[in-house]
Each structure stands twice: as structure tokens, then as C-alpha cells.
Amino acid sequence: MAGVLEDAEISRVLAIMAHPDDVDFSAAGTVARWTEAGLEVVYCIVTDGDAGGLDDGFPREKMPALRRAEQVAAAKCVGVTDVRFLGYPDGRVEATLDLRRDLARVIRQVRPDRVLCPSPERNYARIGFGHPDHRAVGSAALDAVYPDARNPFAFPELRERESLEAWTVREVWIGGGFGPEPGHYVDVTETFGRKLAALRAHESQTGHMTDLDERIRTRLALVAQQAGLPEGRLAEGFRVLDTA
Numbered sequence: 001m002a003g004v005l006e007d008a009e010i011s012r013v014l015a016i017m018a019h020p021d022d023v024d025f026s027a028a029g030t031v032a033r034w035t036e037a038g039l040e041v042v043y044c045i046v047t048d049g050d051a052g053g054l055d056d057g058f059p060r061e062k063m064p065a066l067r068r069a070e071q072v073a074a075a076k077c078v079g080v081t082d083v084r085f086l087g088y089p090d091g092r093v094e095a096t097l098d099l100r101r102d103l104a105r106v107i108r109q110v111r112p113d114r115v116l117c118p119s120p121e122r123n124y125a126r127i128g129f130g131h132p133d134h135r136a137v138g139s140a141a142l143d144a145v146y147p148d149a150r151n152p153f154a155f156p157e158l159r160e161r162e163s164l165e166a167w168t169v170r171e172v173w174i175g176g177g178f179g180p181e182p183g184h185y186v187d188v189t190e191t192f193g194r195k196l197a198a199l200r201a202h203e204s205q206t207g208h209m210t211d212l213d214e215r216i217r218t219r220l221a222l223v224a225q226q227a228g229l230p231e232g233r234l235a236e237g238f239r240v241l242d243t244a
């Protein structure tokens with residue numbers, strides 16, 4: 001696909017996701033490749049995933065701390081040590097001006113060349129990819145990339161009170177169910193083990209999945225096939241937007 005920036009041309013990536021584990025399901029193999037290539041990757045997770053988990057006996061008030069810890073551990077598996085949480089309530093995220101400002105703040109702090117985020121669109125083929133929180137975060141993230149983070153007069157308090165100058169993100173990667181559009185594919189065969197380790201770190205979410213390895217491998221093999229990669233390869237798919 002023309003126009004996708006080479007990893008060697010950039011230095012920082014910011015992944016903006018709704019829940020702990022989203023980045024790992026959609027893109028951890030790719031993130032591992034980025035960090036192996038020397039890119040600095042930062043995670044910004046909008047909620048604490050406090051509506052997640054399957055164990056009814058686990059005290060709900062302890063869920064946010066558990067899920068944050070799991071995401072931090074998962075991040076380490078793929079070379080990411082800077083993980084920021086915004087603490088929005090899980091299951092009730094809307095693309096509000098507050099969220100746009102909060103994301104524009106993080107973009108101006110991190111100054112990424114590339115932003116990774118979920119799709120703001122509903123996926124009719126795979127309804128599980130279009131969780132309302134994912135769509136809201138995808139929409140707010142794109143609005144934060146354009147125009148909020150780059151317009152010095154948007155959310156003027158960011159400059160006036162926090163000295164955060166405008167920042168232009170050059171490229172956005174939409175991950176995890178980008179609809180029928182032709183995509184950009186990353187071969188993650190070599191980093192699959194690291195992705196799996198990251199997913200296993202989300203014990204409260206994946207601990208019960210005895211077939212996790214098989215399930216993820218099957219999905220990524222299908223994406224690789226879609227990408228036209230040879231038999232036996234695994235891939236993650238994205239839609240890449242030029243936002244420079």
C-alpha cells in the first residue's frame with residue numbers, strides 16, 4: 001500500500017485503546033516488531049476494563065487495579081514500558097469533548113509519528129469487533145489527531161496551563177476489524193510467541209481459554225491468507241491513514 005511510512009522513518013508510536021487487552025488482541029505482534037525495530041511505543045488505555053472478567057466471586061472493586069496490572073505485564077511482553085490509563089468507566093465511553101481533550105493531551109505529551117487506534121465504524125460481519133467503547137475511542141482518537149492535537153487554538157487550556165504545544169500525527173493505523181477495505185498487513189509469524197505471552201498476561205480475560213493459542217493462530221493465519229502471504233505465515237491487518 002503506497003504511503004505507509006517505513007518504521008525507519010519514524011521514532012514514536014502511541015496506541016490509544018478502549019480496554020486493557022485490546023491492543024494485544026488486535027496488534028501485539030506488530031507492536032513487538034516495532035519495539036524490536038527500535039521504535040518507542042506508548043499505550044494509552046481509556047478505561048480500566050472494570051466491566052471485564054468472568055469470575056463472579058472476584059470483588060468488582062478490585063477489577064480496575066487487576067486489569068491495569070495485567071496490561072502493564074502484557075506490555076512488557078512486547079517491549080512497552082510506558083502505559084497510561086485515563087480511568088473512564090468501562091462500557092460507558094462516549095466520544096465527548098472531554099475525551100477528545102484528554103487524548104489530544106496525551107498526543108501532545110508523547111508526540112507520536114504514528115497513532116494506533118480502534119475503528120470508529122460498526123463491523124457488521126464481526127459484531128464483537130465493534131464494541132461501543134471501541135467505536136467511541138476510535139472516533140475520539142481520530143478527532144484528537146485531526147484537528148485537536150495539531151490546532152494550537154483547540155483546547156487552548158492545554159497550551160496555557162500545561163505548556164503543551166500543537167502536534168501533528170503523520171499516520172494513523174486502525175486495528176482490529178477495519179471492515180471490508182483493503183488493508184495493510186504485518187507479518188507477525190516471528191513475534192507470535194510474544195503476542196501470545198501478552199494475551200496470557202490478561203489472565204482475568206484469557207485464563208479460561210484453553211484453546212487461546214489455536215484460536216489466535218487460526219485468526220492470524222486467515223489474515224495472512226487475505227494478505228496473500230505464503231501458507232504457514234501469520235499476520236495482523238490494519239487500515240492506514242495518511243494524516244500528515
Ligand SMILES: [Zn+2]
Binds near residue numbers: 134
Ligand atoms: Zn475491548
